[in-house]
Amino acid sequence: MSSIYDRIEYLIKQKGLTKKAFCEQLNISTGNMGDWKRGKSTPGTHKLIEIGAFFHVSLDWLILGKSPAEVVRENGGEYFSAPMRQLNGHTEELLPEEVKYIEEYIEFARYRRMKDKDTSSE
Numbered sequence: 001m002s003s004i005y006d007r008i009e010y011l012i013k014q015k016g017l018t019k020k021a022f023c024e025q026l027n028i029s030t031g032n033m034g035d036w037k038r039g040k041s042t043p044g045t046h047k048l049i050e051i052g053a054f055f056h057v058s059l060d061w062l063i064l065g066k067s068p069a070e071v072v073r074e075n076g077g078e079y080f081s082a083p084m085r086q087l088n089g090h091t092e093e094l095l096p097e098e099v100k101y102i103e104e105y106i107e108f109a110r111y112r113r114m115k116d117k118d119t120s121s122e
Contacts, residue, residue: 005036
């Protein structure tokens with residue numbers, strides 16, 4: 001898997017989703033997905049964070065393809081490793097405001113996913 005798109009496509013298949021369902025759940029246009037596939041563009045930072053949180057994978061793996069066996073988790077484990085609250089696989093400590101921002105974003109992504117599920121079931 002040489003590109004971000006290849007890794008996203010792999011994750012979509014692993015989760016048993018269609019590309020359309022994935023796009024709907026994360027509010028991504030199919031046109032953007034097509035641009036990612038053709039290499040015309042890549043997901044923005046916020047979307048990469050959302051995709052990483054959705055699939056429970058590290059941004060290192062999603063962006064760079066580093067160590068997929070270590071970072072692709074099916075059980076949805078913690079993104080931060082306790083007690084140092086560092087990103088998995090990193091040795092530098094995050095600043096408290098960085099940790100807070102990432103935690104808030106992950107909670108926001110979970111809220112949106114839950115809200116989207118509630119809206120689609122009506």
